[in-house]
Amino acid sequence: MKKLEVTLLKPSKYRLDGMLERFESGFMPNATLSHIASLTPAKIKGAQVSVHYVDEYVQTDLEYLNLLHGDTDTIQLLALVGVQSHQFHRAIDLAAYARKHGVQHVVIGGPHAMTCDTSLLHNRGVSFVLAEAELVWMQILHDAMEGELQPVYGREQRWAQTLDNVVIQPPPAAEVGRYWVPMVGLYPVRGCPFVCNFCSVIKIAGRQVRFPSIDSIIESLKNVERNGIEYVMFTSDNFNKFPEAPDLLEAMIREKIKIKFFFQSDTQIVRQPELMELLSRAGAVEMFVGVESLDKAALKQMHKMHNKPESYGDIIRLCNETGIRAHFSNIIGLPDQTEQGVHDHLQGIIDLGPDIASFYIMTPIPGTEQYKDFRQQGLIYETNLDRFDTTTPTFYHEHIAPDRLQDLLYEVAWKFYRNAMRKDYADEQIRRFVIFCRWAASNRMHHMSGGTRLVSIDRAEDYFAYRSDVFDVGRELPLPDNLELSQSDTQFNRVVDWKKKRT
Ligand code: B12
Ligand code: SF4
Missing domain, CATH: 3.80.30.20 (tm_1862 like domain)
Structure with a gap:
């Protein structure tokens, strides 16, 4: 049975001059990477799961891009995590790069996809996550093993009503x-x-x-x-x-x-x-x-x-x-x-x-x-x-x-x-x-x-061909509309009693 190789990657961002931001020393480690790594089981459907995680802000050479090259011995899943709006262009470029290099499964999640309308980019071989990982991550892993991801996860429900007792394994x-x-x-x-x-x-x-x-x-x-x-x-x-x-x-x-x-x-x-x-x-x-x-x-x-x-x-x-x-x-x-x-x-x-x-x-x-x-x-x-x-x-x-x-x-x-x-x-x-x-x-x-x-290696235009090939978009995406809440999420978000204990 083929092993599932998951790469969790927090994308950096393009600077005002188009250069990708990379630093010899980062400000602080990214929390989303360890959070989602901790939600990932060691085995799924009997197959072994291995997890790599990459914070692009501190990658000062391009070696990590090798993780975004497909291979036939494993099933590969690239998850772009914690993507904020100003990091979104970079996220779609990495997604396109991975798809063009043979990675079968790619998903983008985090603040931007959760709050903004990304439908212009849907159904192009890259999946979008509109909900908290707790609601959809296991489904994504299963679907990757089964051979096909859904184009969109979490459309109906953005938030888990209660949270599981997940124990976080921080980086060394x-x-x-x-x-x-x-x-x-x-x-x-x-x-x-x-x-x-x-x-x-x-x-x-x-x-x-x-x-x-x-x-x-x-x-x-x-x-x-x-x-x-x-x-x-x-x-x-x-x-x-x-x-x-x-x-x-x-x-x-x-x-x-x-x-x-x-x-x-x-x-x-x-x-x-x-x-x-x-x-x-x-x-x-x-x-x-x-x-x-x-x-x-x-x-x-x-x-x-x-x-x-x-x-x-x-x-x-x-x-x-x-x-x-x-x-x-x-x-x-x-x-x-x-x-x-x-x-x-x-x-x-x-x-x-x-x-x-x-x-x-x-x-x-x-x-x-x-x-x-x-x-x-x-x-x-x-x-x-x-x-x-x-x-x-x-x-x-x-x-x-x-x-x-x-x-x-x-x-x-x-x-x-x-x-x-x-x-x-x-x-x-x-x-x-x-x-x-x-x-x-x-x-x-x-x-x-x-x-x-700051370390300067690459620029937005170095990746543009991948972006336009996979997503068929211009150099700049139009500004997105807000992603409105579903009816049940609107209801869930309405009345708040923050003093209520769990038990
Ligand atoms: C901690 C934090 C920071 C820290 C740590 C940054 C770091 N290195 O990790 C510091 C203080 C340094 C910081 C800096 C900045 N931050 Co900040 N930050 C936060 C904060 C408070 C929490 C983020 C976090 O770690 N959450 C914990 C993790 C586990 O949750 P999460 O990333 O949201 O992931 C969950 C879901 O989004 C989803 N999910 C995420 N990715 C994926 C991927 C997949 C595949 C799936 C299935 C699910 C999924 O599942 C996760 C679990 O439920 C948020 C506010 C908030 N509550 O979201 C702002 C926030 C993310 N920051 C924001 C901003 C703007 C910034 C700065 C640009 C500010 C600045 N100018 O300096 C910088 C950018 C830094 C950077 N390099 O990313 C904005 C982003 C707005 C947007 N929509 O784009 C936010 C939302 C604050 C706000 N009030 O609007 N930040
Ligand atoms: S009080 Fe709440 S809603 Fe207001 S800025 Fe802070 S986190 Fe956002």
Whole structure:
């Protein structure tokens, strides 16, 4: 019986000049790769399954493309995973490359395919996944063994109603050492009950808060420890809306898990001092929180009225009291913002004094309600999906020209970190990170987007012939429409009780 060889590949992206981004050192390992690898059984229908996984951001030569060449001794499946909108062009190029080189089965999944209409590219020998892996991955593996994939998976149901107790097997420490931040991602809880119109999380993970058993999360954490890795990022968007968070944190303390972790929270954490105290005791070192703006009118426009700028100082105080670093995430270039408004925002953030800050340019991300609105109003001028990466201007801004907005992004980040470097950091690691962020901004790089030490090998045009041959499309795809939810998903996403425990 033929063996099934699965290659999981997280595609990189094309830069503004068409070069494919590759880095000698990545920012942090990709969580989707280990997540889907952990959902893959060792055997299927009696045949052995082997899994290779590739993060293209850190491939500095082309050897990995050999995995995208078919061979007659095995059944091969290439899965392009965690594909975001700005990585989608690269994903279809890799899919086309693999098909042209004889790989029988190719699928594309992740945020873009889940939230955007990809039907233009369907039925061309590459399959698209519109749902969470938990719902369809086993079916895909079976179909690959049977000889034929379906063109589309998960059309009727995007989200699993409950999550299985999957234990994650993270990559070994040596692999993680290739990244600037040696931290692996685990996804203990997913879903966000809010309705911010610029956010694709509520379309990717949905509004229902879902999670596996605490025991399975603890087992995943123990695997991380066994692999000699010290840091975890809980990739969940609102860890503070996890009704069983206290149970998990207490179990981590009880089991003496020594991992330090980074988590994300919404601003309502300010009302949860007990949770912060518990987080700190369980090993939390940094909290990423989307403050976005200090302007109430702008927050209202974003449908993010649960953010109360007057509480931001209290969030920092809570962080300082519990010894957890505050990482404030900010959006600049909001529709009514002027250049002076961007500078005022920066000054407001510096005055508040979070340890870390990230700045993003407002981009209507495909799949979101804001994108739909902006498209309907004819406000989006950018047509190349590669640019929808939250560091590039994409819509007509009333007050700030695109080049100036792009400059402002790096200017505010540089100024923030120039100021942060004046602080006296007790922790050497955080000091190094602050230096790195300032260096990234001065080199016009976003510290989170990819890595350091860029390696230039190949460009979009090197793959264009494959793309046009397989998909019969032009150099740029038309901007996609949003993929609307099925009736049952709409129903599932409507009423949210995030306080409900599993048992
Ligand atoms: C963690 C995270 C990061 C981390 C880690 C990145 C990394 N190296 O992995 C950091 C902070 C570095 C980061 C950076 C960026 N991020 Co980010 N990030 C996230 C976050 C919070 C979680 C992603 C994650 O790891 N989830 C856990 C894994 C297991 O889930 P998953 O990938 O969604 O996969 C599930 C399904 O999508 C599906 N699936 C996925 N692939 C496949 C494939 C197959 C075959 C199948 C069957 C199923 C399947 O099944 C999986 C399990 O259910 C998401 C928000 C979110 N909740 O989705 C944003 C998000 C993905 N990021 C986003 C963006 C824009 C960025 C940046 C461009 C920001 C920037 N300018 O710097 C960069 C790009 C970095 C990069 N190189 O990819 C956007 C993408 C928007 C879009 N629609 O394209 C998101 C959705 C946030 C948002 N609010 O909109 N990010
Ligand atoms: S609170 Fe955060 S994750 Fe939730 S919808 Fe708003 S921006 Fe998205």
